[in-house]
Amino acid sequence: MNRAVDLVIIGGGSAGLSAAKSAYENGLKDILIIERSSELGGILNQCIHNGFGLHKFKEELTGPEYAYKYISFIKENNIPYLLDTLVYSISPKNKEITYSNSEEGYTTLKYKALIFAAGCNERTQGQIMTPGERPNGVFTAGLAQRYLNIDGYLVGKNVYILGSGDIGLIMARRMKLEGANVIGVSEIMPYSNGLNRNIVQCLNDFNIPLRLHNTVTKIHGKNQLEGITISDVDDDLNPIKGSEEFIKCDTLLLSIGLYPFNAMLKNSGAKVNLETKGAYVDQNLETSLDSIFSCGNVLHVHDLVDYVSLESEIAGKNAAKLVLEGRKIYDKVILTSHNENMSYLLPNEIKVYDSVENILFSFRVKKPISKAEILFKDENGNIIEKFNKVDLLPSEMVQLNVSDLPLNDINSLKVEVRAL
Amino acid sequence: MENEFICIVCPKGCRIKVDNEGNISGYTCLRGLNYVQEELTCPKRMLTSTVKVSNRKDTYVSVKTSSSIPKDLLLKVMEELKKASVEAPVKMHQVLLKNIFDTNVDIIATKEIK
Ligand SMILES: Cc1cc2nc3c(=O)[nH]c(=O)nc-3n(C[C@H](O)[C@H](O)[C@H](O)COP(=O)(O)OP(=O)(O)OC[C@H]3O[C@@H](n4cnc5c(N)ncnc54)[C@H](O)[C@@H]3O)c2cc1C
Numbered sequence: 233m234n235r236a237v238d239l240v241i242i243g244g245g246s247a248g249l250s251a252a253k254s255a256y257e258n259g260l261k262d263i264l265i266i267e268r269s270s271e272l273g274g275i276l277n278q279c280i281h282n283g284f285g286l287h288k289f290k291e292e293l294t295g296p297e298y299a300y301k302y303i304s305f306i307k308e309n310n311i312p313y314l315l316d317t318l319v320y321s322i323s324p325k326n327k328e329i330t331y332s333n334s335e336e337g338y339t340t341l342k343y344k345a346l347i348f349a350a351g352c353n354e355r356t357q358g359q360i361m362t363p364g365e366r367p368n369g370v371f372t373a374g375l376a377q378r379y380l381n382i383d384g385y386l387v388g389k390n391v392y393i394l395g396s397g398d399i400g401l402i403m404a405r406r407m408k409l410e411g412a413n414v415i416g417v418s419e420i421m422p423y424s425n426g427l428n429r430n431i432v433q434c435l436n437d438f439n440i441p442l443r444l445h446n447t448v449t450k451i452h453g454k455n456q457l458e459g460i461t462i463s464d465v466d467d468d469l470n471p472i473k474g475s476e477e478f479i480k481c482d483t484l485l486l487s488i489g490l491y492p493f494n495a496m497l498k499n500s501g502a503k504v505n506l507e508t509k510g511a512y513v514d515q516n517l518e519t520s521l522d523s524i525f526s527c528g529n530v531l532h533v534h535d536l537v538d539y540v541s542l543e544s545e546i547a548g549k550n551a552a553k554l555v556l557e558g559r560k561i562y563d564k565v566i567l568t569s570h571n572e573n574m575s576y577l578l579p580n581e582i583k584v585y586d587s588v589e590n591i592l593f594s595f596r597v598k599k600p601i602s603k604a605e606i607l608f609k610d611e612n613g614n615i616i617e618k619f620n621k622v623d624l625l626p627s628e629m630v631q632l633n634v635s636d637l638p639l640n641d642i643n644s645l646k647v648e649v650r651a652l
Numbered sequence: 653m654e655n656e657f658i659c660i661v662c663p664k665g666c667r668i669k670v671d672n673e674g675n676i677s678g679y680t681c682l683r684g685l686n687y688v689q690e691e692l693t694c695p696k697r698m699l700t701s702t703v704k705v706s707n708r709k710d711t712y713v714s715v716k717t718s719s720s721i722p723k724d725l726l727l728k729v730m731e732e733l734k735k736a737s738v739e740a741p742v743k744m745h746q747v748l749l750k751n752i753f754d755t756n757v758d759i760i761a762t763k764e765i766k
């Protein structure tokens with residue numbers, strides 16, 4: 233079967249839904265959202281704790297409530313979506329995708345614009361190379377969250393958690409409340425990667441110890457996990473001999489990071505940002521492939537859903553503009569770069585049109601900086617814009633909305649974060 | 653006994669100390685002082701969990717307390733939630749358990765089940 237739409241959105245999580253809403257509000261009506269699972273909302277459906285929406289809606293919502301706001305909009309405005317439908321491939325040359333579901337079978341769909349919003353994956357044991365067997369009982373924290381909150385199934389009774397990312401902390405509390413014995417959390421870095429609020433309310437409230445500069449060095453058990461060895465690490469993050477401690481447990485949760493689920497776009501030929509592992513994008517969030525945009529966790533990993541929504545609105549609006557107004561001609565392209573205190577910077581390039589609107593910059597710092605200045609410099613090192621920020625943390629992505637950069641006068645842009 | 657709190661009101665995360673006489677020090681602003689005073693007198697928390705949907709196979713509905721409840725009630729309320737079940741359809745913010753443990757707080761759904 234063959235079909236065609238103006239805008240196809242791959243992924244019905246918060247990124248896809250926010251992009252759809254924004255494209256619709258910017259006048260584009262022929263939209264199709266494609267979601268592989270049986271409901272809209274993406275990862276938010278399993279994040280039943282509260283703390284979402286403080287920036288965007290000025291109230292504290294749970295994940296499902298945040299999703300509901302967008303799902304209601306989609307339904308009220310009859311924006312079409314397909315559930316239980318998997319997108320297999322993107323062919324940028326023909327502006328086509330292929331998907332399949334039980335009703336339509338294998339289908340080719342033509343698009344004028346595409347928004348790729350497929351979310352992220354969790355890092356697994358293989359990616360950190362913990363020595364030892366691969367027994368049952370080792371889960372990523374997000375998978376354990378899904379089992380418990382969607383399927384009602386508690387994965388274990390005596391639990392240890394590796395990594396202090398927020399998902400691990402949230403799961404420490406959740407499993408404790410469900411009656412599990414949560415023994416502790418190890419974090420290899422000298423600082424926690426989770427929000428203070430989660431350290432206090434998920435660990436301290438339940439007397440769950442957090443060991444900093446400590447990691448899991450061995451996994452014990454052949455078929456079923458029987459325990460782990462943890463060790464302190466030195467400043468180069470190498471285990472310190474003599475500091476080993478055996479911990480008996482039946483479950484190890486890994487909360488060791490997320491990475492964009494970008495393989496399909498990469499395989500279609502999109503340029504990749506080696507630092508984020510997501511797509512290389514311009515300020516409109518268009519990738520190196522014609523009329524293909526990317527946003528949300530598949531572009532770079534976000535800690536706050538509010539920022540996913542803000543970013544995705546940009547993708548939705550620009551996809552709508554491209555379809556409705558056609559492509560505009562730009563004068564030049566300015567490449568962006570960053571200094572050694574930052575782990576990445578988006579966008580990768582800025583296309584200079586005769587009127588450039590606000591530009592949303594996103595970045596992370598590599599280590600905590602309590603007082604920082606953020607400098608925007610031209611190719612000669614002249615400062616063209618400057619901001620002060622406090623309390624920058626690697627675990628908190630920074631978004632800066634910048635207007636009035638003198639883009640006509642510069643040929644490259646370097647953003648620098650410096651400790652004051 | 654000396655007590656240390658990490659203030660969670662803003663991302664700064666000040667470490668606020670309370671000494672044996674109850675003197676509070678280490679806060680940068682009054683919001684931090686208020687936070688620690690409440691933590692000392694009646695710490696409260698929101699609770700989120702799930703409740704079984706009896707007439708749908710393997711289905712749970714996510715729920716929350718309609719406002720925060722005293723911290724020492726968290727585990728007791730969890731016991732009630734484990735025993736409870738609800739029949740679909742469930743509306744967003746439908747009250748599932750009323751006035752739990754006389755707190756004037758309800759357990760409400762945070763999801764729609766058709
Ligand atoms: C386990 C976990 C817990 C988190 N907890 C929090 C939290 O507590 N607070 C917070 O603010 N943020 C949290 N986050 C961050 C959260 O992911 C983002 O805030 C946001 O919800 C991500 O939205 P997204 O749309 O980019 O990704 P997702 O919500 O993952 O949506 C992507 C969607 O694309 C679909 N999809 C993927 N590939 C295909 C395909 N080929 N065909 C069709 N559909 C496809 C997926 O099924 C999914 O529904 C968490 C993230 C994870 C992974």
Ligand code: SF4
Nearest residue numbers: 659662665666680684
């Ligand atoms: S005391 Fe004030 S400044 Fe310090 S963390 Fe609390 S709210 Fe922030």
